[in-house]
Amino acid sequence: MSIKPSLSKGTRDFGPEQFVRRQYIIDTIKNAFELFGFQPLETPAIEKLSTLTGKYGDEGDQLLFKILRSGDYLKKVSDELLASRDVKSILPFISERGLRYDLTVPFARYVVMNQDKISFPFKRYQIQTVWRADRPQKGRYQEFYQCDADIIGSDSLLNEAELIQIIQKVYRELKIDGIEIKLNNRKILQGIAEEIGAGDNFTELTIAIDKLDKIGIDKVVDELLGRGLDQNSVDQLKTFLTFNGSITETLEFLENKLVNSEIGKKGIEEMKSLFSYLGETEKIKLDITLARGLSYYTGTIIEVVPLGTDMKSSINGGGRYDDLTGVFGMPNLSGVGFSFGLDRIYDIMLELDLFNDIDLNQSKLLFINFDENCQNYTYKILGKLREKGIKAEIYPSPTNKVKMKKQMKYANDRKFPFVVITGSDEMDSGLLSLKNMATGEQEKVTVEELLLRLG
RNA sequence: GUGGGUAUAGCUCAGUUGGUUAGAGCGCCGGGUUGUGGUCUCGGAGGUCGCCGGUUCAACUCCGGUUAUUCACCCCA
Known part of the structure; x- marks a missing residue:
């Protein structure tokens, strides 16, 4: 009797050839990070659940891989509690640790724990596996690599500009031409929300408009109405979402529209100075429909999507967060960071056949x-x-x-x-x-x- | 969490309106070639057709359930 060998869902083996190819991508990213002065950091795969929970929203908490306690952990659970079958209450008795869900939160934990040794602004990169217990599908795995770079302790927008330069450099070296860098600012979104009288429904608003290019304006409107926004707000929102123009035109449009919102004005100012560092190029877009789900972003948000492939998901994501370390007791530390999705980049390079000339470095x-x-x-x-x-x-x-x-x-x-x-x-x-x-x-x-x- | 697809040899997959001995390619083992691979050629091993139940004279095939996996939605790298 033998066991049929098989992989757990959402995971993959990497044979010698795949390993070398992935290493090539990792090296390219790592070299770019180091060229821009980022320092390496490695944190444990395992973190306390208290570190991880509550940072990614309810959905994120659901997707955390939890590690069972050792020993007879059920002994301490009362019969009543067991009989209640309430997972949330029983969970602390059976699990206190989990696998990291991303690299940003462990980084925040590290920064707070080592603040006495760190000189700010602190620039670190981190290339490690993360785990998410969601349903796998194309370009989406339960175990995958993130390649993160963050700058914490500086609110200068020059940092954003540097990150975008790294993105451009990496894709140039990997010979992936078809990319689009989408930028937006959460403050602008917040300004829009205030302007249309939906400031209280900010989260619902961002989730809905994030889907715009996928489901179209009509369905976004339906969804927002369903989520409790009034018709008037939605009509006003439409004028924002349907606006089309160059970066300067978009910023002008926003300036005329967001006259009452202080936070909106701040967002526009930030985008203006960021684009003054970047200059206008074809590959960089100001996309006011870009929202991004992760709740800790408060300023610039960045997303990179590949063009001309079957891959529809983003291959980079990131943004600025004003208070990531606040939950760990170190408030008002602004940072900005982003992540390369190694696994998706690999899939794209495979699809575009960009791996031809990689040396397997084998015996002679x-x-x-x-x-x-x-x-x-x-x-x-x-x-x-x-x-x-x-x-x-x-x-x-x-x-x-x-x-x-x-x-x-x-x-x-x-x-x-x-x-x-x-x-x-x-x-x-x-x-x-x-x-x-x-x-x-x-x-x-x-x-x-x-x-x-x-x- | 919701919906669809798939499950047959080590791997990738065929398998007709249900019908008698379930096939191919690749891989593996051996021979042609006792000191020569890749090519060619001949032969061989390997399958409770995911699992449980039902319909039927008869089930890989039809039906129900179940498990795994995959794709899409939600969300995300």
Whole structure:
């Protein structure tokens, strides 16, 4: 009886080829982060549930992977509580820890815990796995990488501009041309909400208008009416959502519209100075329908979507938060950060066939193993190759155990460019038979020639 | 949480209106080639058709349930 091997849903293996490709993306992102002066940070996969819960909204809390306590944890649960079947009340007895849901909240925890050692503004990057217990689908996994960069302790909009430069640099190096960087500012959204008299329904408003490009204006209107906004507010909102123009035109339009909202004016000012740093380019859009769900954003919001692929989801997301560390007892620390979605970038590069020229960095040479004499003889030569930094291997079993035909097949499957065949003739003459696996040609060479040839 | 698809050999999948011995390609093992891979050729192993139940003389096939997985919605990287 054997168990059928299978993966848990929403997870993937990464074989040697996939690993190398993913590492290539990671290295590109990491180099860009370091070029801009970000410092690395690694935090545990496991965090206390008290650190994680309440930071991502109710939906987010539902999606946290929780870790069962050890021991007979049910002993402490009273019969009444068990009988109530109320998960929320029972949860603290059965779980106190969970897997991190993103890298931003652990970062906030770290900053607060280490504030005495950190010089602000603190720029850190973090490339690690995160876990979410949601239903998997295309481009969406339960275990995936985030590549985060955040600057905390500075409210300058120059930071936003730097992050956007990093995004541009990374996609340029990965040769992904079709991207669109969408920018907006939560303060502008809040201004709109105030202006149309829906300031109390801000969250509902953002969730609904975030769907605009997916479901269209009519359905957004329906949804908002359903969520308790009045007809008048929705009609006014329509004029905002249907406006079309260049960045300067949009900002002018907003300036004329948001005359009564202090926060709205602030948002417009922020966007103006950000665009003065960035300049207008095709790939950067001011999109007042961009809202983003994560509740901790308070200023600039950033999202990057790929163009010309099946992938519809965003590949970067981020924004400014004024009070991320407040819940951990360190208020008024403004920060801005964003994240690359490694797994989705990988999927896109696969779809666009951008992985052609990546070197698998494999061994150059395999020594065929005839018998113990041959093994001893070639093992010394193998050592010399490795001293020179030449990647080479010897087949671990002799031909009386694994036939030469099979050793050759192994060399072929593993794509060794060369094999060396060393029988008694070769050992007597001191010349090795070097076979080129691509051409099939075979010649006799000395050890010195071999070193030169592969070096 | 809601809705759809899929489940047959190690892998990717065929399988006719229900019918007698369930197939292919790839992979694996062996031979042609006792010191030569990739190509070619011959042969071989490998399947309680996801699981439980029902209909039927007869079920891989139809029906119900269940589990897993996948896609879409919600939400999100």
